[in-house]
Amino acid sequence: MDNFTFFAPTYFAFGMGTENETGKYVKRFGGSKVLIHYGGGSVIRSGLLDRVKQSLEKEHLTYIELGGVKPNPRSGLVYEGIELCRNEKIDFILAVGGGSTIDSAKAIAAGVPYDGDFWDYYEGKPVENALSLGTVVTISAAGSEGSPDSVITKEEGMFKRGASGEGLRPKFTIMNPALAQTLPxxxxxxxxxxxxxxxxxxxxxxxxxxxxxxxxxxxxxxxxxxxxxxxxxxxxxxxxxxxxxxxxxxxxxxxxxxxxxxxxxxxxxxxxxxxxxxxxxxxxxxxxxxxxxxxxxxxxxxxxxxxxxxxxxxxxxxxxxxxxxxxxxxxxxxxxxxxxxxxxxxxxxxxxxxxxxxxxxxxxxxxxxxxxxxxxxxxxxxxxxxxxxxx
Amino acid sequence: MDNFTFFAPTYFAFGMGTENETGKYVKRFGGSKVLIHYGGGSVIRSGLLDRVKQSLEKEHLTYIELGGVKPNPRSGLVYEGIELCRNEKIDFILAVGGGSTIDSAKAIAAGVPYDGDFWDYYEGKPVENALSLGTVVTISAAGSEGSPDSVITKEEGMFKRGASGEGLRPKFTIMNPALAQTLPxxxxxxxxxxxxxxxxxxxxxxxxxxxxxxxxxxxxxxxxxxxxxxxxxxxxxxxxxxxxxxxxxxxxxxxxxxxxxxxxxxxxxxxxxxxxxxxxxxxxxxxxxxxxxxxxxxxxxxxxxxxxxxxxxxxxxxxxxxxxxxxxxxxxxxxxxxxxxxxxxxxxxxxxxxxxxxxxxxxxxxxxxxxxxxxxxxxxxxxxxxxxxxx
Known part of the structure; x- marks a missing residue:
């Protein structure tokens, strides 16, 4: 066996109804002004987004939204998210969705405090510093909810690359298996x-x-x-x-x-x-x-x-x-x-x-x-x- | 499956020679004045204690020692350790040994900032607040190096009880499997x-x-x-x-x-x-x-x-x-x-x-x-x- 280090400090809240505690966890992990990041209409239609927002409001947290993450998430939306977070002085990113949404949120989290182009991280620069991030998982797949990794597709040339680093581990992850029941x-x-x-x-x-x-x-x-x-x-x-x-x-x-x-x-x-x-x-x-x-x-x-x-x-x-x-x-x-x-x-x-x-x-x-x-x-x-x- | 939460934020450094990095990790996790807690002579005879001390000195950390932990660790030494830490204004406890040493160190860590008798925790009070703690494991057994638990034997009546709580999770754990090679x-x-x-x-x-x-x-x-x-x-x-x-x-x-x-x-x-x-x-x-x-x-x-x-x-x-x-x-x-x-x-x-x-x-x-x-x-x-x- 080779030498290694292992550090997986994400807090997991697992089970029925745990999404209603999202606000509590954002607060516990230091968030006050939140960007809610999500994909398409399913989190709206299912009522999940509303439940998450209510839980933030219960804790008197303010938030803005950025939807529109696509499967194989794109760099364009990441740039938009970074700009938005800087302008609105966001201090916590909350991903509500599957691996694509979480990976897009991670890219934004890494990009906000970074002076250069966030894509540098996807060319091999390790992510040590990033905005705090929490996730509400809706799909079991990517494992991004507990990992220090993110994969983004660059629109110029349409190629996919991964970034990694301890800064990308979510502070908390909400896992309610019932949220996956509507998946095709x-x-x-x-x-x-x-x-x-x-x-x-x-x-x-x-x-x-x-x-x-x-x-x-x-x-x-x-x-x-x-x-x-x-x-x-x-x-x-x-x-x-x-x-x-x-x-x-x-x-x-x-x-x-x-x-x-x-x-x-x-x-x-x-x-x-x-x-x-x-x-x-x-x-x-x-x-x-x-x-x-x-x-x-x-x-x-x-x-x-x-x-x-x-x-x-x-x-x-x-x-x-x-x-x-x-x-x-x-x-x-x-x-x-x-x-x-x-x-x-x-x-x-x-x-x-x-x-x-x-x-x-x-x-x-x-x-x-x-x-x-x-x-x-x-x-x-x-x-x-x-x-x-x-x- | 029942609802649950899971949080295991201990940092693990695993492999040959990792004990030589102990000082680096104590420093990273905020320690400056350390109590090194250990058991009998084996950690002295093997040279492990010396290597650990050298690694602390390399980082300009000060330390005192408290040895003498016995298998099925006793409350008496815990009281002694708490007293010592308070008098010496210790801010980090480093356990060098197996489960008994780690459990004794956890009891001391819980007791130092607590106004009452540390034994309260072993009668069911959850440990939320404790001094920071790191471990250098020498025996694979108790799993205490990554757990929020501790078991101590009370000398009056000779009975054994367990305490638990997130405050008892080590900040870091050094695992060098070679250290276990001398075990009978x-x-x-x-x-x-x-x-x-x-x-x-x-x-x-x-x-x-x-x-x-x-x-x-x-x-x-x-x-x-x-x-x-x-x-x-x-x-x-x-x-x-x-x-x-x-x-x-x-x-x-x-x-x-x-x-x-x-x-x-x-x-x-x-x-x-x-x-x-x-x-x-x-x-x-x-x-x-x-x-x-x-x-x-x-x-x-x-x-x-x-x-x-x-x-x-x-x-x-x-x-x-x-x-x-x-x-x-x-x-x-x-x-x-x-x-x-x-x-x-x-x-x-x-x-x-x-x-x-x-x-x-x-x-x-x-x-x-x-x-x-x-x-x-x-x-x-x-x-x-x-x-x-x-x-």
Whole structure:
């Protein structure tokens, strides 16, 4: 196991009705003038935004609003939010929504006290200082509610990049699983896929002797396999939503990723797809993951075999572990199809003729300089091969 | 799943050599005049105390020392520590040692700013305010390094009680698995048993639909079963120690215990044994757990069967689940014996003639008023029956 530090100081309030305590937590964590940041109409239609506002008013907090966050959130709205916060002397940002809204709020929080262009952070500068931030989560997926990360799409060139840093951890996060009950099945499935991807990205490590984090990752994957289909079949199943919601946070607060190298190949390859075609991140990952895993299989057959046996219940073929490893990847693929995820480029709306461009942007983006991947170092040619497996 | 809040803001620095950064972390978390609290000679003999002092000196921090913490730490030394801190105007307490040292340091930290008797906290008053505290952990066991809990033995009457509260969470914790390499096998095994008990106390719940925390608990138990015997067989196995150390913290920071009722019967029944006979807490738990579980088996056969199948690899007997459930408890018992733990009253140094007294103190102690247990409500008669199963 490698040396590491771990610090996850977000306060979580979990359960029915917790959104009505939002104001209390904003106050506890020092907010007085709040920007409420959200996406489209669903938080308005469901009455959630009104309940949150009432809870702020109860604590005599003032607020302004900035809606309009889109999936794969854009830099344009971030610039607008930074300007607004500066003009209105906002001291606390409250994200009400899913990962896109939270990530957009994080970008604004980082940008407000920063003299330069906020995009610097998305080119690799660590975020140490940011405005205080709280979240009310409506979708289990990104894990951004407990993580120090944010992903934004730059409109010039339509590429997606991530920022990271302790300044981006929310001070508090409100998690009411009932808020997810109105989600369409497709979005629920996208969230499940994203959570599973966060787990696989950590599972695919070159660090040996990491049984504790292996077992924790497997535990969270097993939870998704059990609860995911239940939430999709019965959207009102509160308990299934609750298990998924806690698993989604634990999958990405990094307690199961410490002390080991991580991969993030699937995310990097997917980001180019959702940036270019504006498909859902989870849907993209469903197509990307099996292709990446098959391509990287021979790098460590036993690691994939372990997942196959422990997570997917495959019988170990001791004479031919590769067969077991492949069976595990196929089980993942079939699971993702069974919850309604796309299985190839066509279903995703991606185009074969873009592959060279996609692979080039992935490998020569702002952060990468010719290769990507923490598990196997992949060149542009490798990435092209992987995209071709998805066609 | 039940509603809950979760807040675990301790900063962890994990790995080789991290104790040399102690001073840096004391400074970061606001300490300037430090009480170093420790137990016996092992931290002196190993050179650890010197390394810690040097790291404080490097940051120009001043310190005084208070050693002498005993296993099952006593109230007497706590009173002494409180007095010392007040006289010397100490603003930071640094525990260097295992759970006993950390718990004693927590009691001092709570007592210093409190006008009344610190023991009030051990009679149920929540600890909200305490002096800042950091820890350098030398033993994986108590999980106190990441928890808001502390257990102290009151010398008048020799009984053990616990305090809890957010004020007791360490600001930072240094975890170098190599520091545990000098532990005798018996103490290593006691620690493993304690960690497994923390997991079982959470596993035995009456809350349904808690798959995510069930799976996480199972993951950590599986880690102990894999790594425990390796650390005992080869005390210098750094990786086995590292996996146990992170699992021990995760087992007790409550991320795997949220949203569910918990039991704590085994701990309450054990505390009377270690208080009266001064046996090791883990050794006591090894004798207590199988007896408690057998006694409570019929309350929820399927819960014990689930542990048997998922943790102990037992085959499910679908015609007679109780047989499977019992096989799981027997597997736990055999595992604990295999790592060198005692199996009955005689090996523990406990006496059958004390049973009535033990059961009475357990059921009518300061906190309890006639019954104990979060899984099954047990009367004094039940507790006597359980103690008799251990003879």
């Amino acid at each position: 099945a497709y979005q629920t499935a996208c969230g499940i896929t994203d959570i599973m991807a966060h787990l696989y990205e950590r599972y695919l490590t070159n660090t040996t002797e990491v049984e504790v984090t292996d077992r924790m990752i497997e535990a969270l994957l097993l939870t998704m396999i059990h609860e995911g289909p239940r939430a999709i079949k019965d959207p009102d199943n509160y308990d299934a939503r609750a298990n998924i919601m806690w698993a989604g946070m634990m999958a990405h607060n990094n307690s199961c990723g410490v002390g080991r190298t991580q991969d993030w190949t699937s995310h990097e390859i997917e980001h180019e797809l959702s940036a270019l075609y504006d498909c859902a991140h989870g849907a993209g990952l469903a197509v990307v993951m099996p292709a990446v895993f098959k391509y990287n299989l021979k790098h460590n057959v036993m690691r994939f075999a372990q997942a196959a046996v422990r997570v997917w219940g495959c019988q170990m073929n001791f004479e031919n572990p590769e067969e077991t490893a492949l069976a595990g990847i196929e089980a993942l693929r079939q699971f993702l199809i069974s919850i309604g995820m796309p299985k190839n480029f066509a279903e995703l709306g991606a185009k074969e003729e873009d592959i060279e461009k996609l692979a080039h942007t992935a490998c020569y983006g702002n952060v990468n300089t010719g290769t990507l991947g923490g598990f196997v170092e992949l060149t542009q040619k490798d990435v092209e091969n992987i995209y071709h497996l998805m066609v | 096998a018996y103490q290593t095994a006691c620690g493993i048993t304690d960690i497994m008990a923390h997991l079982y106390e959470r596993y035995l719940t009456n809350t349904t639909e808690v798959e995510v925390t069930d799976r996480m608990i199972e993951a950590l138990l599986l880690t102990m079963i894999h790594e425990g015997p390796r650390a005992i067989k080869d005390p210098d196995n750094y990786d086995a120690r590292a996996n146990i150390m992170w699992a021990g913290m995760m087992a007790h920071n409550n991320s795997c215990g949220v949203g569910r009722t918990q039991d704590w019967t085994s701990h309450e029944i054990e505390h009377e044994l270690s208080a009266l006979y001064d046996c090791a807490h883990g050794a006591g738990l090894a004798v207590v757990m199988p007896a408690v579980f057998k006694y409570n088996l019929k309350h929820n056969v399927m819960r014990f069967a689930q542990a048997a199948v998922r943790v102990w690899g037992c085959q499910m007997n679908f015609e007679n689940p109780e047989e499977t459930a019992l096989a799981g408890i027997e597997a736990l018992r055999q595992f604990l014996i295999s790592i060198g733990m005692p199996k009955n009253f005689a090996e523990l140094g406990a006496k059958e003639e004390d049973i009535e007294k033990l059961a009475h103190t357990a059921c009518y102690g300061n906190v309890n008023t006639g019954t104990l247990g979060g899984f099954v409500e047990l009367t004094q008669k039940d507790v006597e029956n359980i103690y008799h199963l251990m003879v």
